[in-house]
Amino acid sequence: MSLLFTVGESSVTGPRPRNEDYVAVVTPAASQLAIKGALMLVADGVSGGAGGAEAAEMTARTISADYYATPDTWTIQHALDKVVQAANLWVLSQARKHSRMAGMATTLSMLVLRGQRYVLAHVGDTRIYRLREQCLEQLTTDHVWDRPDMRHVLKRAVGLDDQLNVDYAEGLLQRDDVYAIVSDGVWAALGNAGIHKALMLYHSPQMIAEYLTAQALEKGSQDNASAVVISIEHIGEDHLTDMLADAHSLPLPAKLTVGSQIDGFTVTRIIHDARLNILYQVRNSTGQLFVLKTLQPARADDKDSCEALLNEEWLAKRVVSQCVPQVLPLTREQRSALYYVMTWHEGATLQQRLDAGHYFTCNGVANIGQDLLRGLSMLHRLNIVHRDIKPANIHIGSDNRLRILDLGVALNATLPMPEQMENPGTPSFMAPELFDGKVADRQADIYAAGVTLYHLLTRKYPYGEIEPFQSPRFGEPIRPSRYRPEIPGWLENIILKAIARKPADRFETAEEMLLALEHGELKPIVIPRTPLIARARLVKWQWLAIILLCTNLLLIYLLLVS
Template identity: 90%
Template sequence: MSLVFKVGEHSVIGPRPRNEDYVTVVTPSESQQAIKGALMLVADGVSGGAGGAEASEMTARSISADYYATPETWTIQHALDKVVQAANLWVLSQARKDSKMAGMATTLSMLVLRGQRYVLAHVGDTRIYRLREQSLQCLTTDHVWDRPDMRHVLKRAVGLDDQLTVDYAEGLLQAGDVYAIVSDGVWAALGDAEIHRGLMLYRSPQMVAEYLTALAVEKGGQDNASAVIVNIESVGQDHLTDMLADALSLPLPPRLAVGSQLDGFTVTRVIHDSRLSILYQVKNSAGQLFVLKTLQPSRADDKQSCEALLNEEWLAKRVVSQCVPQILPLTLDQRSALYYVMTWHEGSTLQQRLDAGHHFTMNGVANIGQDLLRGLSMLHRLNIVHRDIKPANIHIGSDTRLRILDLGVALNPTLPMPEQMENPGTPSFMAPELFAGQVADRQADIYAAGVTLYHLLTRKYPYGEIEPFQSPRFGEPIKPSRYRPEIPAWLENVILKAIARKTEDRFETAEEMLLALEHGELKPVVIPRTPLIARARLVKWQWLAICSLFANLILIYLLFIT
């Protein structure tokens, strides 16, 4: 079931010489609405500024356009904050370029509806109300000075300050809810009681919007009056679950042999056959090679594994980059079974090169590290944590391009995380905090990248090899120069910083580690030496107690011999 709602909007000039309010409602296609939701907003240009109308219109237009251009892997709040901050800087730049526009600013109240939830963003003194079961509640707080003579003066608005703080909130939708976004020209003239009565007066949201704005002017309102009214008729499912529900009904394909055909693809060889999944090299009717990924036929009744495969396809489709294989856009009508297809690239993984006895040089590892960190930084900007960086998941193509493979356990807030994926990864590449039960984040990816570079150089692990289900203890890492003394100090320090036991001692971002690799010995990373007292894991008072004990023993000895 999808989210169903009706919306109405109206804005009147009132007694003002021009309308400085701007109303926007965006209801995109069903597929885009399932990802980004429907957006409604009211912006009220600050009347004291010459560019109030321009500020409200351009803020509303840029936000509504830019929001739908943000990556689909971003959360709604993260995407809204990015576009609002950009709009704020744009308004400020216009005011600084043109003295006639000095002081231009606008309030902003937005509502995004998706699936079962709403997300609101608010700055200024426009308001968002909710009528639920005949009870009216204001969901926003006015950003005005708390003095009787200054309650019309804004403390926060788009264009007032370089540092804009926006209020965000979210909650569950219910069938029958009515949401109202109104400018101060409506709520100040009518009051909550009159707004409450107006929202219950008509079933049509358009009639309610027109009634409230007209009544505000009739009651003597001295400002522009604008309103957006939304009636929730039925609540949808979780946006991703709703999209993938039909795909889950597809059966898993039987085990395929070389020469087998499936939906126009012919199997040319089996690439990988594991306990959970199978990867086939296939070709289409034009002879182009691809990789087809599916699950073992025995997993047909394993709903969690099927959901994980669909999640992987959904997420991989949204990573449009040369750093990862690209997904072939197949619709459900083009598939008779549960699988997905991605681009094929000649080459080998780093693990395959290690198994073949390849010797990695210092420059080679440094270059691999730079390409790997570029790929990781791209994923992290999309709010994706890979969670299984290791040589087996890093591919070097015959075109010399590095690609990160396998987003099967990648973590993204947009996706539901199956219970079986709470702590995935290969133990020897997993950061220490993951063994303590923490959820993997970008720091864990940076750690795994550091261990990968360490392993390429030494074929060993900094804290020793960790077996599955083992509870390791992490001491001081063995320096890679013990196994490869020719490793330059700057490269060793970059690796040691990436694999530090504590997250605060690692690189803060993938970009920071990338810069360290690019600068090399020109700007070497300095690793602070660990004091003996810290390496012994004894706090200062314990050392003082030990020293005091030895001093007392010496004194006792001297007393006995004198």
């Protein structure tokens, strides 16, 4: 069941000449609610500051619109931070551009509700309260100076500084929780006791919001008074694929053969038949070719595998780029079985080219590296870690475009990934830290990209081939120029930096590695040589010292007895 809640809002001008508060409530449709959640906020223009009302309104409007335009693959906090920082820069630019707006700024308190959780973002002295089981709790901290004569002066607000530090927090929702976002014109007049009383007084959030603002003015508030009140009626499922509940009920298709038909698609070829997945080349009624991906029929009762396929489809749909195959937007009604369909591209994977005996030149590998890093940087900007970069998952089409294949084990914070093997991926392309149990990150993808380029040039692996379930030990990588002396030094150094044992010694981002490949020999990078003591690992030197000590003692003994 989806998250259910009711909202009430009220904003009154009071004795001020105009209302510098701004209230925004966005409750999207059910599908968007499951992904992005509902957003509520109160912004309070800085009192006495020129343009305070404009700062509050434009900040609230910008955030309310831009938050829902951020990629679905971003976490709520990451998306909020991006739009809040952009709003802060906009307010600053307006203040610098128009002298009459100098000093414009606004406080901001936001609450996003999704599934079973809430995420709050806060800067300034507006407040967010929660009433749970009749106990009131203030969830935010006022950003004001801790001096009696300066408690009305803000330390932080949107539009005060180039670098805005925003407080973020999250927690679990409970049924019958009541949340209140109020401006200082409300909480300063009523105090916590007055707010507690108001939240307990009515069941209707709208009545509570109106009561809060009315009571604030009655108690003598000299400021604008604004309140948003949210009552949680039923918490949702904290699982993204619950919005695809209908798809869960779809059966897996029986094993198809060439000529078989399913939902208007005709199978023309079996591309890949593995232990878990099957990929078919299919043709639609207009003759266009696609790739249909599904699970082996034996996996029909494997809930985790079915869920992983749904998650993979959801993720792939949100990667709109020439660097990956695009997923066909099929609705539940257009499918009679559990599968998804993506675009077909003539060509071959890099592994297929290697198997066919293709010889990769140094310039060719450098160009492949640039295209691969462009694709990786695009995935990383969407907070997607591929986790299985290797020649078999990199496709070069007949249009000479490189496409990254298979998001089956990709990691994204938005998706609740089902249980998988401890280190999904191909061992020889996996970063050393993954064998110690660390979760894959962007650095692991950069490492795999470096090993891929190394393998294309040499058909070898820098640390030797690693078999499944092996616990490898990583020493110094073999330089690719040992196998191919013609490899230029600048390209070798880029590869060696990408495959460094320690993540800190690798490129920080895919974009940094891409720039290094684009600059090439014009701006070659330098790989510092590892000191001998580090290459030998300290333990070896300790043993050497012991042997030398024993030798010296033996020599002293022989000298004494002679």
